[in-house]
Amino acid sequence: MPGAEPRLPATLGGEGWLGRTASHGEDLAAGQLWRACGNRSETGRLRRVALARPPASLAAIADPQVQLLLRCPDLQRLQAQFFALKQYFESAGVAVDVLDDAAAPPNILFMRDLFFMTPEGAIVARPASRQRAGEARLVSRFLADLGIPILLTVHADGLFEGADALWIAPDHVLIGIGRRSNASGAAQVSETLARIGVKCSLVDLPPGVQHLLGSVNFLSPGKAVYNGAARSPAIEAALSAQGIACVICTEREEIERDRVLNFVAIDAGHVIAPAGGARTRAQLQRESVRVDSLDVSEYLACAGGIGCSVGILARDPPAVAEAAVD
Numbered sequence: 001m002p003g004a005e006p007r008l009p010a011t012l013g014g015e016g017w018l019g020r021t022a023s024h025g026e027d028l029a030a031g032q033l034w035r036a037c038g039n040r041s042e043t044g045r046l047r048r049v050a051l052a053r054p055p056a057s058l059a060a061i062a063d064p065q066v067q068l069l070l071r072c073p074d075l076q077r078l079q080a081q082f083f084a085l086k087q088y089f090e091s092a093g094v095a096v097d098v099l100d101d102a103a104a105p106p107n108i109l110f111m112r113d114l115f116f117m118t119p120e121g122a123i124v125a126r127p128a129s130r131q132r133a134g135e136a137r138l139v140s141r142f143l144a145d146l147g148i149p150i151l152l153t154v155h156a157d158g159l160f161e162g163a164d165a166l167w168i169a170p171d172h173v174l175i176g177i178g179r180r181s182n183a184s185g186a187a188q189v190s191e192t193l194a195r196i197g198v199k200c201s202l203v204d205l206p207p208g209v210q211h212l213l214g215s216v217n218f219l220s221p222g223k224a225v226y227n228g229a230a231r232s233p234a235i236e237a238a239l240s241a242q243g244i245a246c247v248i249c250t251e252r253e254e255i256e257r258d259r260v261l262n263f264v265a266i267d268a269g270h271v272i273a274p275a276g277g278a279r280t281r282a283q284l285q286r287e288s289v290r291v292d293s294l295d296v297s298e299y300l301a302c303a304g305g306i307g308c309s310v311g312i313l314a315r316d317p318p319a320v321a322e323a324a325v326d
């Protein structure tokens with residue numbers, strides 16, 4: 001018909017073009033495009049975690065130092081400990097996804113280091129050691145296969161390991177700068193989090209500390225445990241500025257050898273910790289914390305505890321009322 005507008009194809013915005021209106025966060029919450037995931041707390045009810053099946057590469061280590069291990073683990077015992085950990089979570093009502101790659105390098109065990117879960121998806125680490133460099137690619141594939149969005153892969157000259165980042169409030173992350181995470185990595189993480197309304201504070205880690213998680217861990221939103229052998233005024237100031245009370249633990253052997261503070265909270269006031277460390281465990285119990293424990297001696301041989309081994313995929317946000325209870 002003369003004068004009639006030619007019909008615009010849908011690809012150019014004509015009829016049939018379906019523009020998106022929901023935000024990424026809304027897509028995630030709807031649970032169709034992506035697997036439900038997300039976190040903004042260290043102690044909100046734990047819902048889903050990632051564990052790595054101990055790979056065969058752990059049986060073929062000549063010199064443990066070369067692989068950043070303290071001693072060579074017994075692979076069979078390590079596998080039994082992995083199954084016990086998996087079973088523990090499942091019986092606590094926490095879903096477990098397993099990264100199962102027989103050819104993965106040994107430290108894949110420490111999933112907490114490999115990504116950091118935000119309310120809108122994961123940030124993939126850029127591990128600081130050459131020994132662990134290849135793990136980022138394996139964890140990216142794992143997360144993608146699960147349907148978990150990856151908001152950022154730390155890149156350029158950035159270094160970042162997930163155990164250097166802790167939620168100190170639902171809109172605030174504390175990042176430890178040291179051997180494992182550098183200023184560029186922390187800046188990249190901060191920029192990504194700023195876009196979703198989360199701020200970051202940076203603190204230098206004291207010497208001798210592997211990750212921020214080795215100095216501090218959380219019992220409830222308002223109460224942290226602090227490794228008294230690695231005190232840092234900057235970290236203490238960051239916590240107290242947030243109104244977080246610190247329980248100082250001073251049993252050095254129990255913290256360093258047994259890694260009893262390297263736990264994961266199942267919920268506020270309930271943690272799963274490496275076995276041993278009786279005095280520290282009693283101290284936590286006096287704070288009204290339920291401390292479950294598991295023998296993870298072969299993980300300890302690899303230089304990490306339960307906190308380091310568990311990648312957090314989903315926690316409930318801390319309940320408003322719960323934030324006041326500590």
Ligand SMILES: NC(=[NH2+])NCCC[C@H](N)C(=O)O
Pocket residue numbers: 067068069107110112113132163210211213214302303304305307308
């Ligand atoms: N978040 C942790 N503390 N992870 C333990 C990592 C141990 C591992 N062998 C490494 O040196 O990288």
